[in-house]
Amino acid sequence: MQKKPLIMLLAAPETSASVLYGLYDVLLSVGAVYLDMVAGTPGKELLDVRIVSADGRPFRCIGNIPVEPHAAIDDLVEPDAVIVCDMYTSIYDVPKGRYPREAGWLRQMHGDGALITSVCSGSLLLAEAGLLNGHEATAHWAYRDMFQRHYPEISLHSESVLCLAAEGDHIVTAGGVSAWHDLAVYLIARFCGYRHAIETAKVFLISGHSEGQSPYSVMTRPMESADGSISDCQAWIADNYATTKPVEKMVERSGLNTRTFSRRFRAATGFSPIEFVQAIRVEEAKQILETDALSIEEVGAAVGYEDPASFRRVFKRNVGQSPAAYRKKFQRISQIARPIGAQ
Structure with a gap:
């Protein structure tokens, strides 16, 4: 029996429940729900989806929503892909040194050949891990100034919803919070084929963000200066x-x-x-x-x-x-x- 692709969702107390559970629901449904909805007979789930955290212990994410990870990051076999869920931080609070264990694990997984992806502020963790150095990437538009000031070696495209420029190096980044839709469809197409990606998009009414982030972007730079x-x-x-x-x-x-x-x-x-x-x-x-x-x-x-x-x-x-x-x-x-x- 062929092994299912293993996708790990890396979460922390700063993660949004909508991103974590939205990704989990959609990815876990691939191959099963569409057939049930159109033919009345569930198919087989095609992806093995696990929620992981640094220590594997239960915690509460943003909104005081309970999360019970399936495992700690070091407990499972090597994944085919990792999704770093959003990890909210203020636009003035650079998360340097905040996630050393997760950053080290991501470097190891990337070195072992796993596809490393992120949603929204999750790109900051990839930046902290050094995985985006010399690459093009995207993140929520609110963090463009932070990237420019603190991660100048990264070419941030804050207008993009899904950045595939570093795909050849096994890195894909997604922009704002709801860009997890676009990332999910990409991952389904990559691991299960375009037909399953289309069918899953139909089930969940996912249409993507073809216009990019620019229409939603707001000028966020501080109005005060030391000069x-x-x-x-x-x-x-x-x-x-x-x-x-x-x-x-x-x-x-x-x-x-x-x-x-x-x-x-x-x-x-x-x-x-x-x-x-x-x-x-x-x-x-x-x-x-x-x-x-x-x-x-x-x-x-x-x-x-x-x-x-x-x-x-x-x-x-x-x-x-x-x-x-x-x-x-x-x-x-x-x-x-x-x-x-x-x-």
């Missing part, structure tokens, strides 16, 4: 983003020459001055598009763009969608969320 002149300009532009010639006015306000201002601004924020202005304008435009009925031209003018074409171009470059497509996507959510009886 007083730059911090003052950041605060000023946050209230005056629609002004004409914003960079010239910030340079004048700082009392610095243009080249020095640009250098110090990038050092403090990670943005060039015009990129920072554009990012703030786009964030304001997104909020207007999500709820208001202004025309696209009016939205552009409200955030400082007299030329509608320029507004559309900057918006699409930053968000990955046109203003009209973004409005359609998020106003649909606002309509669903509207209280019963509201007009």
Whole structure:
């Protein structure tokens, strides 16, 4: 009898129950549930799925949800794949040295040929283990600044939902929390074939995130800086983003020459001055598009763009969608969320 592929879900108290149990349910169903739903006869489960933790003892994850691992990380035979579930950390709290045992185990499993994958903030553990050095990867968009500052040897693509660039080195990373859907479909296709991936997607109504993370991304960089002149300009532009010639006015306000201002601004924020202005304008435009009925031209003018074409171009470059497509996507959510009886 052929051995089932073994997939281990690595979890910790910082893991989301939705990621852990969602992955467990979907992966465990492969080969069994679809046949039961369409023919009334369950098939055979095709994957061996186990929840593991550092010590194997029961714990409670985010939301005080109980987790009873099947084993400790050192108790089972070598897996075919490991999924590092999300392990939430603040965008200001770099998890250096927090998971030494798990990091060492991941290095060992990778060296033994296992496919190492992650969901959302789980990529931080892969980064801590050194497995992403020199590779392209993705993680939740909120961690892009952390990766840039603390893991510069990693090329983070925060706009991606599923990054396969390091697949040849047995590493695959998934972006935001719900990107576990995309990772699950990928793993099913890899270990069980595309037909089972499609059938499982039909059972669970999984459609993937073809638009990437960019439409969901929000500007998260701190507005304060240790550089007083730059911090003052950041605060000023946050209230005056629609002004004409914003960079010239910030340079004048700082009392610095243009080249020095640009250098110090990038050092403090990670943005060039015009990129920072554009990012703030786009964030304001997104909020207007999500709820208001202004025309696209009016939205552009409200955030400082007299030329509608320029507004559309900057918006699409930053968000990955046109203003009209973004409005359609998020106003649909606002309509669903509207209280019963509201007009």
